[in-house]
Amino acid sequence: MPFAMSYTGVGYRKDKVVIEDPSWNIFGRTDLKGRMTMLNDIREALGAALIYLGFSANSLNEEEVNQAADQLIAWKKILLNLKVNKISMGLPAPNMLLFKGIMVICSK
Secondary structure (H helix, E strand, O other): OOOEEEEEEEEEOOOOOOOOOOOHHHHHOHHHOOOEEEEOOHHHHHHHHHHHOOOOOOOOOHHHHHHHHHHHHHHHOOOOEEEEOOOOOOOOOOOOOEEEEEEEEEOO
């Protein structure tokens, strides 16, 4: 029987962030500028932008991928960084309000 599993997801401070529109556009919120980060994995980051734009996360269409790259560049201007690449307990830093990264569930 497994004792732990992990997956990627979006974590946020419920006491500080109100999410009225649960979509990938959360990374476009200027009120959270500099207080969000995203996993620096091309499949995860570009996949989120592809899905946000209504495309398949597995798209090989050059135009769709280019549009998603442009969307990711727009989000990057609002994000603190694209450097979350490790498992962490809680949010990556005290000033972070929202992040897309690896989530781990462990049994006791």
